[in-house]
Amino acid sequence: MAKHQFQTEVGQLLHLMTHSLYSNKEIFIRELVSNASDAIDKLNYLILTDDKIKSQFENWKGEINIKLDKEDNSITIADNGIGMNEEDLISSIGTIAKSGTKSFVEAMTGDAKKDSNLIGQFGVGFYSVFMVASSVDVISKKAGEEQAYKWSSDGSGEYDLNPVIKDEVGTVIYIKLKEDASEYHDVHRVKHIIETYSNHIAYPIYLNYSEEVTEELSEEDKKAGKEPEKKIEKKREKANEATALWIQPKSKLEKEDYYEFYKSISHDSEDPLLYVHTKAEGVTEYTTLFYIPKKAPMDMYRVDYQPGVKLYVKRVFITDDDKELLPSYLRFVRGIIDSEDLPLNVSREILQENKILANIRQGSVKKILGEIKKLSKDDEKYTQFIAEYNRPLKEGVYQDFTNKELLLELVRYKSTNEVGVATSLAQYKERASSDQKAIYYIIGEDEQVLRNSPLLEAYKKNNIEVLILDDKEIDEVVTPSIGAYQDWEFKDITACEAPKTEQSEEEKKEVEEKFKSIVEKIQNTLGEAVKEVRITNRLSESPSCVVKDANDPMAQMASMMRAMGQEVPESAPILEINPDHEIVKKLNGCSDDSMIETISWLLLDQAKMAEGMDIKDPIAFTKRLNAVMQKAF
Numbered sequence: 001m002a003k004h005q006f007q008t009e010v011g012q013l014l015h016l017m018t019h020s021l022y023s024n025k026e027i028f029i030r031e032l033v034s035n036a037s038d039a040i041d042k043l044n045y046l047i048l049t050d051d052k053i054k055s056q057f058e059n060w061k062g063e064i065n066i067k068l069d070k071e072d073n074s075i076t077i078a079d080n081g082i083g084m085n086e087e088d089l090i091s092s093i094g095t096i097a098k099s100g101t102k103s104f105v106e107a108m109t110g111d112a113k114k115d116s117n118l119i120g121q122f123g124v125g126f127y128s129v130f131m132v133a134s135s136v137d138v139i140s141k142k143a144g145e146e147q148a149y150k151w152s153s154d155g156s157g158e159y160d161l162n163p164v165i166k167d168e169v170g171t172v173i174y175i176k177l178k179e180d181a182s183e184y185h186d187v188h189r190v191k192h193i194i195e196t197y198s199n200h201i202a203y204p205i206y207l208n209y210s211e212e213v214t215e216e217l218s219e220e221d222k223k224a225g226k227e228p229e230k231k232i233e234k235k236r237e238k239a240n241e242a243t244a245l246w247i248q249p250k251s252k253l254e255k256e257d258y259y260e261f262y263k264s265i266s267h268d269s270e271d272p273l274l275y276v277h278t279k280a281e282g283v284t285e286y287t288t289l290f291y292i293p294k295k296a297p298m299d300m301y302r303v304d305y306q307p308g309v310k311l312y313v314k315r316v317f318i319t320d321d322d323k324e325l326l327p328s329y330l331r332f333v334r335g336i337i338d339s340e341d342l343p344l345n346v347s348r349e350i351l352q353e354n355k356i357l358a359n360i361r362q363g364s365v366k367k368i369l370g371e372i373k374k375l376s377k378d379d380e381k382y383t384q385f386i387a388e389y390n391r392p393l394k395e396g397v398y399q400d401f402t403n404k405e406l407l408l409e410l411v412r413y414k415s416t417n418e419v420g421v422a423t424s425l426a427q428y429k430e431r432a433s434s435d436q437k438a439i440y441y442i443i444g445e446d447e448q449v450l451r452n453s454p455l456l457e458a459y460k461k462n463n464i465e466v467l468i469l470d471d472k473e474i475d476e477v478v479t480p481s482i483g484a485y486q487d488w489e490f491k492d493i494t495a496c497e498a499p500k501t502e503q504s505e506e507e508k509k510e511v512e513e514k515f516k517s518i519v520e521k522i523q524n525t526l527g528e529a530v531k532e533v534r535i536t537n538r539l540s541e542s543p544s545c546v547v548k549d550a551n552d553p554m555a556q557m558a559s560m561m562r563a564m565g566q567e568v569p570e571s572a573p574i575l576e577i578n579p580d581h582e583i584v585k586k587l588n589g590c591s592d593d594s595m596i597e598t599i600s601w602l603l604l605d606q607a608k609m610a611e612g613m614d615i616k617d618p619i620a621f622t623k624r625l626n627a628v629m630q631k632a633f
Contacts, residue, residue, distance in 0.1 A: 002161050024269060025181070028128040029066075029190065030197035032077045032173055034264050035126060036064045037201045039081025039171060041310075041317030043143055046082065048316060053143055064201070066194075066239075068185040068209040073177050075184050080170040083142040089151045089161060093126060093138065129173070130155040132181035139164060140171040187211075191239050200245035200261045202315065207239045244315050246289040246336050250277055262291045266308070266334045270294050273385060275335075276371045284359045290335035290368055296388040300332055308334035313342045326361060329396035330368060332389055337364065362402075369406050376410060376424075386412045386422055391474055398478045408485050414447060414468040416456060423467075425485045431465060438491045441467035443475045449612040454542035455493050461540055462499040494611070495550040498538030511535055511579050518588045518596075519577070525600040528572060529616075536576035543581040544603040546573035546611060573613075575604050598624045 040062035046053045047060060060080070067076040084092065129136055134154060141148035148166035153159035166172075183189050187209045194205055215228040245253065245261045259271045266272075272291040279287045290309070299305040308331070310320040315338060326333055341356045376382045396407045412422035417431065428439060440459060444450045447470040459466050469475035482490050512519075512535050523533040531549055539545060548571070577584050587599050602624050605615045615621055 003158055025128075025131045026184075026193050027197070027269060028132055029077075029184070029193045030264060031126060031128050031267060033064060033066075033194070033198045033201060033205060034267060036077060036079035036081060036171070037198075037203055037264075038320070039079050039083070040064070040203050041081070043080075043082040043169070045317050046143060056143075062203040064203055064205045066190065066205065066207050068187055068190060068207065070182075070185050070210070073179075073182060073185060074175060075177060075190070076172060076174045078170065078172040080168060083145075083169050083171055084138075084140040084149070085142040085145055085147070086149050086161065086163075088142065089138065089140065089149055093151060093159070129175060132177055132184055133175045134178045135176045137174040138171065139166055139174070141166040141169050143169045185209075194239040197260055198264050199240045200243065200257065201240055201264060202242060202244045204238050204242040205240045206236050208234070208236050211235050244312075244338075246277065246287050246338060247315065253277075258289075258291075261289075262334065265310070265336070266291065266293065268293055268295075268334075272334075273381065274371060274375055276367055278364075278367050280360075280363060284356055284363075285340035286360050286363075287338045288336065288360075288364050288367070290333050290364070290371075292333060292368075292372075292385070292389075294384065294388075296332055300392070305331055307331065310336050312336060312338040314338070314340060318342075324361070325357075326364060326368075327396065327400055329392045329399055330365065332392060333368060365400070365403060369403055369410065372410055373406065383422070390422075391471060394471075394474055394478045398481055404482075405485075408482070413441075414470065416451070416460065416466045416468065419451075428465060428467070429486070429488060433463065436464065437487075438489045439467065439485060440464060440491050440493050440496075441469050441479060442493050443469045443472055443479065444612045445472045446470060446612050449610070452610065454539055454545040454607070454610050455547070457540045457542065458498040458538040459493065464499055466493060492548070494546075495548040498536065508537070515577075515579050515584070515588055518584075521593075521596055522575070522577070522600040522603070525597045526575065526604055529604060530575045531572040532574045534574065534576055535579050538576065539578035539581070542578060542607075542610070543583040544575060544577045544607040546575055546604070546607045546613070549574055573608070575607060577603060598627055602628065 043053075043057075043060075044062055047057045048054070063080060065076075065078045067078070069075070136153055136155070138151040139148065140151075148164050149161060150164040151159060151161050177184055187207055191207060194207075198205060210232050212230055213233045214230050217226060217228050245257060258275050258277070262272045262275065263269065271294070273294045275289065275291045277287075277289045297305070297308065307321060307323050307325065309325045311318040311322060311325055323331070325337060337360060339356065339360060342354065372385070375385060390412055393407055393411045397404055397411065400407065408425055412424060413428075415423050415428065417423060417428075425439065442450050442453060442455060444453075447468055450468050450470055456466055469479060479490060480492070484490065515535050519533050519535065523530070526533065536545070579585070579588075583599070583603075587596060590596055590599075601620070605621045605624075608615055
């Protein structure tokens with residue numbers, strides 16, 4: 001016997017499964033049936049496109065068979081799909097592979113209902129079998145190969161993997177049920193589960209079981225007192241409709257049909273947030289069925305994310321691993337694209353350049369964004385949507401020039417208008433005064449730091465709303481690239497002039513002249529730590545602030561360099577001081593050079609801290625602060 005250890009995280013997951021952490025145990029049938037359907041899809045495609053495989057499967061028809069054995073207390077789920085070889089079994093079951101198991105384990109809460117719903121988000125569906133199984137055997141033979149393999153485990157941390165003899169291609173999963181899971185060899189129970197979750201799997205699902213049948217006696221036999229004999233009959237019945245749901249007329253489908261089909265293709269336990277079913281006719285004929293999950297897929301921000309859309313041609317599965325079917329900012333969408341015009345043997349390289357697929361993609365994007373726009377009229381649901389998908393929409397603003405304006409209508413922002421309420425750009429414009437012609441924003445990593453920024457003082461004083469962009473990693477790249485929304489330019493308040501005040505040019509020059517000497521002293525003290533020191537009228541409560549030089553090309557390139565993972569050379573900020581603040585007034589009349597030096601550094605460091613920036617020498621900052629505090633007594 002060839003023994004193997006599960007990867008650590010898989011072992012942890014199986015421990016949770018075998019100890020019945022989840023309340024919704026029946027979903028293991030949905031998961032295994034869905035996997036079987038995918039395997040048949042893949043073999044179906046090979047038969048149609050690979051001449052070598054085609055010759056071996058002339059009369060092949062895909063089907064799933066479920067055998068229920070009450071005497072043996074077992075359930076067996078078999079398919080005649082593509083099958084797995086030794087490498088496939090190890091990578092698909094013995095290790096994390098693409099399942100995200102590690103993140104799954106970390107996300108556990110201990111709440112049975114919540115954790116059950118996590119299964120779909122992480123793609124760890126096969127492992128759900130250990131909620132009901134005392135042991136599992138997976139016997140599989142891959143199409144085009146001679147050798148079959150048997151994978152066996154009781155979920156305790158090890159599995160056996162050995163070569164075996166199997167005549168037919170496909171996979172058989174033999175599940176020995178736990179004592180408290182005997183309900184899953186009951187034909188009525190299993191049939192109900194299949195009707196609930198897998199009714200629209202495109203291949204027939206047959207239930208195979210034995211049933212005790214009592215002989216029917218004739219009237220003569222009854223009169224003769226003959227006892228009816230009881231015998232065991234083997235039965236086989238189809239348990240699902242086995243029709244591709246997406247090709248059925250919408251008028252025949254209920255919301256529940258769409259929801260259960262979604263669960264079968266996404267492995268999610270929750271209903272989707274919305275779905276859109278479209279049949280396009282004309283130059284290009286195709287059918288699409290798209291879903292938006294309530295919760296974002298857990299691999300959404302991973303480079304190796306798994307696409308959620310399957311491509312079919314005339315109901316024949318082509319691929320579920322093509323990231324070109326939809327733009328990357330819609331990678332959270334799940335569903336089906338079924339084309340009538342693409343050739344069955346279309347290759348991945350052809351797909352990327354195919355004009356038909358480009359038209360389908362363009363039409364699909366417009367339809368999805370249109371449905372999201374309709375959803376935005378429902379405040380409760382749209383708040384749910386934005387909490388999960390606002391960031392990908394921002395990516396779309398940067399990536400998708402064709403739909404940029406529509407995406408800008410869909411994105412939501414935090415702002416100084418109201419804490420806890422996201423705003424659209426249209427709402428921002430409606431609230432603005434008649435003489436305002438720009439959209440102001442501030443970018444950082446911490447919402448609270450941004451809301452308390454001294455730079456906001458002048459805007460609050462002038463009743464000008466400012467967008468609070470606290471997702472720095474993406475906002476710093478996307479927002480400057482927007483340019484304008486409906487002729488309103490986006491302006492970064494850390495790099496633009498402060499709102500106009502009632503101060504005249506003469507008064508401004510008079511103030512600058514009055515503080516000219518102290519400005520020069522601060523500039524000389526700070527040296528290269530600042531690009532410039534200047535008097536400002538943007539502050540009302542704070543003594544100082546730091547701003548960026550709008551004309552500095554390095555400052556403009558910084559966000560792009562960070563997005564590309566490059567090191568960004570530090571750019572010295574501009575220090576602005578408030579002539580109306582008591583500290584600056586007293587500093588202007590100070591003759592103690594040592595104190596001027598101390599306060600100059602404190603003005604810079606505390607201004608940087610207020611913007612969430614790092615200070616170079618925190619020890620020196622502490623010493624200066626202590627020195628000033630000592631003089632206060």
